[in-house]
Amino acid sequence: MAAEEAPEETKVSDRGMVTIPADLRRRLDIEPGDKLRWDTDEEGNLSVEVVKQRYGAFADDDMKAPMGGDSLDTHDLAGNEEDSAFAEDT
Numbered sequence: 001m002a003a004e005e006a007p008e009e010t011k012v013s014d015r016g017m018v019t020i021p022a023d024l025r026r027r028l029d030i031e032p033g034d035k036l037r038w039d040t041d042e043e044g045n046l047s048v049e050v051v052k053q054r055y056g057a058f059a060d061d062d063m064k065a066p067m068g069g070d071s072l073d074t075h076d077l078a079g080n081e082e083d084s085a086f087a088e089d090t
Helices: 022-027
Strands: 035-040 046-051
Touching: none
Parallel strands: none
Antiparallel strands: 035 046
């Protein structure tokens, strides 16, 4: 945070919830569904990492492997389909 900006301050609710100030959400591009990863160091300093959870990240992926079938079939990629221990009950 730049030196000329006052630090943002929020209050922890009785359920342990905090609100991320709107200015920080905009600046850090935090959107609904994103996660925050909390960590502390030996001195007790808190750091928070934003973990983006964006949907449709692979929507334009043209590297899809054809699996055959009608999407309702299961596929044994490990090669265990002949082993009776892996047989599906029908």
